[in-house]
Amino acid sequence: MVQFSPDLILDEIERRKVVPIPRWHFLLRRAVFWTLAVISVITGSLSMATAMYVFLDHDFLVDQARIDRFLAQQPLIDDIINSIPYLWLTALLLFTLVAYYGVRHTRKGYRYPTLRVIGGSLLLSLALSGFMNLFDVGQIIHRFLIENIRGYDHLVYANEQRWTQARKGWLSGKVLRVDEQRHALVVMDYKKRIWTVDLANTAVTPDTKLIPGKYIKITGLKTGQREFMASSIQAWEKKYHKHAVPAVPPTDTVRNAVPALSK
Amino acid sequence: MPSGSEQQVKRPCSDQELVSRALQDKQGFAAIVRRYEAPLMRYILRLGCRNTSSAQDLLQEIFIKTYVHLNDYDHSFPFSSWIYRIAHNEIISFFRKEKVRPTVLEREADLFLLETLVSDLGVDGSEHQRHSPSEVQRAVDALESRYREVIILKFFEGKSYEEISDILQMPEGTVATLINRAKKKMKSILDKV
Numbered sequence: 001m002v003q004f005s006p007d008l009i010l011d012e013i014e015r016r017k018v019v020p021i022p023r024w025h026f027l028l029r030r031a032v033f034w035t036l037a038v039i040s041v042i043t044g045s046l047s048m049a050t051a052m053y054v055f056l057d058h059d060f061l062v063d064q065a066r067i068d069r070f071l072a073q074q075p076l077i078d079d080i081i082n083s084i085p086y087l088w089l090t091a092l093l094l095f096t097l098v099a100y101y102g103v104r105h106t107r108k109g110y111r112y113p114t115l116r117v118i119g120g121s122l123l124l125s126l127a128l129s130g131f132m133n134l135f136d137v138g139q140i141i142h143r144f145l146i147e148n149i150r151g152y153d154h155l156v157y158a159n160e161q162r163w164t165q166a167r168k169g170w171l172s173g174k175v176l177r178v179d180e181q182r183h184a185l186v187v188m189d190y191k192k193r194i195w196t197v198d199l200a201n202t203a204v205t206p207d208t209k210l211i212p213g214k215y216i217k218i219t220g221l222k223t224g225q226r227e228f229m230a231s232s233i234q235a236w237e238k239k240y241h242k243h244a245v246p247a248v249p250p251t252d253t254v255r256n257a258v259p260a261l262s263k
Numbered sequence: 264m265p266s267g268s269e270q271q272v273k274r275p276c277s278d279q280e281l282v283s284r285a286l287q288d289k290q291g292f293a294a295i296v297r298r299y300e301a302p303l304m305r306y307i308l309r310l311g312c313r314n315t316s317s318a319q320d321l322l323q324e325i326f327i328k329t330y331v332h333l334n335d336y337d338h339s340f341p342f343s344s345w346i347y348r349i350a351h352n353e354i355i356s357f358f359r360k361e362k363v364r365p366t367v368l369e370r371e372a373d374l375f376l377l378e379t380l381v382s383d384l385g386v387d388g389s390e391h392q393r394h395s396p397s398e399v400q401r402a403v404d405a406l407e408s409r410y411r412e413v414i415i416l417k418f419f420e421g422k423s424y425e426e427i428s429d430i431l432q433m434p435e436g437t438v439a440t441l442i443n444r445a446k447k448k449m450k451s452i453l454d455k456v
Contacts, residue, residue: 008323009326020331
């Protein structure tokens with residue numbers, strides 16, 4: 001049994017050769033938790049920004065004619081439920097929990113109730129994601145993943161999938177080049193398949209520019225293995241930046257939309 | 264009449280001053296040990312360490328851990344809350360390691376505090392007479408550890424909600440909720456006696 005006395009403690013400290021851990025060690029430890037919390041809020045914001053982009057990009061939110069068309073095929077409620085980007089919302093939730101863990105391990109983190117920390121982190125992520133989407137961050141992430149990461153399109157139901165059903169008459173993708181001789185566009189869909197789109201009898205939505213690098217949505221008819229006859233073309237608009245596109249019939253001529261053809 | 268310099272000598276050093284001294288010179292740590300030896304030993308016993316030898320070993324480990332982590336002490340917090348936090352964590356990990364359920368000791372010095380606890384439960388005078396200190400002791404003993412911990416800190420150690428929040432590292436609101444629930448549970452245990 002240890003007979004207790006202050007001297008005994010000092011002797012024991014001497015015997016074990018223990019010294020106070022340097023201050024920088026604790027500062028570093030705290031900095032790690034703060035960094036973890038901040039990074040988690042930022043990655044949570046990226047997830048939220050992508051989730052917002054993916055959900056708001058769906059056409060049922062804008063075009064009444066399209067809503068009617070989809071209603072005829074399946075109930076709209078199912079369509080909306082399918083369009084919720086669960087993957088990104090799950091990622092947001094996970095990052096929020098990591099942010100909570102980080103905050104909880106800072107010096108005064110324990111003083112704040114769990115709900116307040118989680119709610120605050122979510123609100124911050126939401127605000128940051130709104131700001132990020134002013135610079136198309138969600139769109140950039142989503143487009144990069146859907147075009148480059150195999151299997152991503154199975155985890156998220158995106159507007160690209162809705163618009164890549166050539167048999168049903170819907171096609172979308174990035175304009176690669178304008179084939180002046182054949183009066184056609186060369187378009188790459190999100191699965192990196194190259195399509196030749198015939199523009200012989202096509203109406204183009206006003207303000208749509210058919211130039212390389214632009215993303216477009218096409219309706220029409222599949223005429224061959226990778227050939228498509230376009231009846232209408234519209235630009236792939238960012239819906240949260242602009243007012244809803246009015247449901248006006250496409251009237252622009254192809255010659256106005258394709259600078260290369262108007263020369 | 265004592266001169267100004269004599270008054271200065273008599274003024275007890277603050278905890279913060281003792282910590283600064285201990286960081287400069289190991290011998291200065293003895294003053295911290297002297298100041299907290301008795302309250303921490305009481306706390307160890309109150310939390311349920313029955314064996315005096317283990318309690319002293321535990322106390323030694325608490326002080327050594329305090330010394331090793333002295334640089335982690337933030338002077339904007341009360342030092343007592345910080346050292347109680349270290350003590351609390353050491354005691355809980357001791358119980359876990361030993362796989363024993365802590366049992367509150369019946370200590371002569373705590374009898375008055377038990378009376379205070381009973382009156383704080385809101386039991387009226389006549390009923391109050393029915394409960395002996397050992398009955399109340401058993402009621403405290405029967406509580407789940409998280410309730411027993413807050414009851415001991417509040418009624419036996421006399422800590423404020425803010426101090427308990429700093430010791431147990433939980434929000435003050437949670438401390439208040441735990442204390443209320445613990446009091447209700449104690450009342451229901453005592454009603455059955």
